[in-house]
Amino acid sequence: MAEQLAWIAEEVASLERQGLLINLRTIGSAVGPWMVVDGQRVLNMCTNDYLGLANHAALRQAAQAAIAEWGVGPAAVRSIAGTTALHVQLEKRLAQFKGVEDALYVQSGFCANQAVIAPLVGKEDVIFSDRLNHASIIDGCRLSGAKIVPYAHGDAADAERVIQENLPNFRRGLLISDGVFSMDGDIAPLADLYAVAARQGVMTMVDDAHGEGVLGRGGRGIVDHFGLHGRLDVEVGTLSKAFGVVGGVIAGKKTVIDFVRQKARPFLFSSAVTPADTAACLAAVDLLEQSTELVDRLWSNARFFKAEMQRLGFDTGRSQTPITPVMLGEAPLAQQFSRTLFAHGLFAMAIGFPTVARGQARIRVMISASHSQADLAQALDIFGTVGKQLGVI
Numbered sequence: 001m002a003e004q005l006a007w008i009a010e011e012v013a014s015l016e017r018q019g020l021l022i023n024l025r026t027i028g029s030a031v032g033p034w035m036v037v038d039g040q041r042v043l044n045m046c047t048n049d050y051l052g053l054a055n056h057a058a059l060r061q062a063a064q065a066a067i068a069e070w071g072v073g074p075a076a077v078r079s080i081a082g083t084t085a086l087h088v089q090l091e092k093r094l095a096q097f098k099g100v101e102d103a104l105y106v107q108s109g110f111c112a113n114q115a116v117i118a119p120l121v122g123k124e125d126v127i128f129s130d131r132l133n134h135a136s137i138i139d140g141c142r143l144s145g146a147k148i149v150p151y152a153h154g155d156a157a158d159a160e161r162v163i164q165e166n167l168p169n170f171r172r173g174l175l176i177s178d179g180v181f182s183m184d185g186d187i188a189p190l191a192d193l194y195a196v197a198a199r200q201g202v203m204t205m206v207d208d209a210h211g212e213g214v215l216g217r218g219g220r221g222i223v224d225h226f227g228l229h230g231r232l233d234v235e236v237g238t239l240s241k242a243f244g245v246v247g248g249v250i251a252g253k254k255t256v257i258d259f260v261r262q263k264a265r266p267f268l269f270s271s272a273v274t275p276a277d278t279a280a281c282l283a284a285v286d287l288l289e290q291s292t293e294l295v296d297r298l299w300s301n302a303r304f305f306k307a308e309m310q311r312l313g314f315d316t317g318r319s320q321t322p323i324t325p326v327m328l329g330e331a332p333l334a335q336q337f338s339r340t341l342f343a344h345g346l347f348a349m350a351i352g353f354p355t356v357a358r359g360q361a362r363i364r365v366m367i368s369a370s371h372s373q374a375d376l377a378q379a380l381d382i383f384g385t386v387g388k389q390l391g392v393i
């Protein structure tokens with residue numbers, strides 16, 4: 001290996017020693033409760049397919065029809081020639097579904113966070129950010145050049161303290177929180193955070209990636225869950241999880257969304273999402289508007305699984321949603337746990353530093369409406385066996 005790259009091998013060896021080397025498994029079938037992973041048919045408990053839409057017949061048909069009519073690629077960024085009637089229709093439907101004035105569909109949830117923050121704040125401004133906010137929020141904050149002041153996780157009183165301390169030194173402020181924290185499954189105290197921000201005169205943004213299609217009436221999201229319609233300035237979401245497709249959404253007050261359309265670099269400089277994906281998202285909105293059945297089943301599966309895991313003696317952390325962490329502590333144990341689950345036919349990945357803090361490694365179980373009672377019973381059986389085998393319970 002070239003001398004100047006030798007440091008990479010050392011870094012990789014160090015990650016391996018710490019049990020932090022990511023092991024990419026190869027999926028050999030469509031997403032579902034059962035999947036072929038590295039050639040083996042396993043019970044899937046680690047995708048974000050909350051509602052089982054990733055391989056739903058209605059979404060597949062919508063995507064196929066869109067390909068027949070529109071072809072496969074957008075061939076342009078949205079602001080040049082990439083805004084099709086499908087994009088416009090999806091944005092209208094998403095705004096209606098979420099009860100906001102306007103919505104903008106972008107390439108991914110990650111991209112949405114890169115797009116929305118820099119138009120709102122710059123070098124003279126300050127962002128108040130929950131200490132456990134998602135990496136895409138942190139990167140979006142950094143791109144803006146604003147000063148980033150963290151506050152204690154989920155703590156509105158601490159947010160108020162840091163706002164009072166710092167805001168006078170800056171032009172304007174923006175408070176940003178994840179809605180559902182993706183590694184712990186806890187819900188941000190959004191009503192309290194909003195009250196603080198309103199009192200202190202700072203703008204508000206929530207990332208609803210894991211609340212979209214999960215929280216609120218029929219999956220309308222965290223703002224609906226707290227009854228905060230029309231209050232927050234902007235919401236970010238993803239169509240890559242509960243909606244089963246791909247893409248991000250920036251939703252909220254029309255003034256904000258119109259301005260983001262003018263300024264957001266991922267919107268202005270990266271091509272539009274494909275017609276097939278956009279049409280599949282429209283089919284997902286149709287399904288969510290027609291019935292709450294999938295959202296209801298997701299929650300009943302999640303409640304059942306979490307209660308049974310706790311009864312077995314597992315620590316599921318502070319989860320309040322279908323995201324179910326199984327707290328294990330050290331990363332090598334979490335990796336060994338995941339490998340042993342896999343050997344027993346269950347696919348659930350270990351999560352370690354830097355995605356979570358050191359010493360808080362875990363298996364993150366993702367429950368779906370598509371899991372049957374038999375699937376959940378089998379998963380509990382396997383977790384029980386592996387937990388005893390490795391001395392965790």
Ligand code: PMP
Nearest residue numbers: 108109110134136182209238240
């Ligand atoms: N925000 C949060 C809180 C997330 O958990 C994720 C997905 N890991 C994203 C944004 C990014 O969404 P996407 O996968 O659509 O890029």
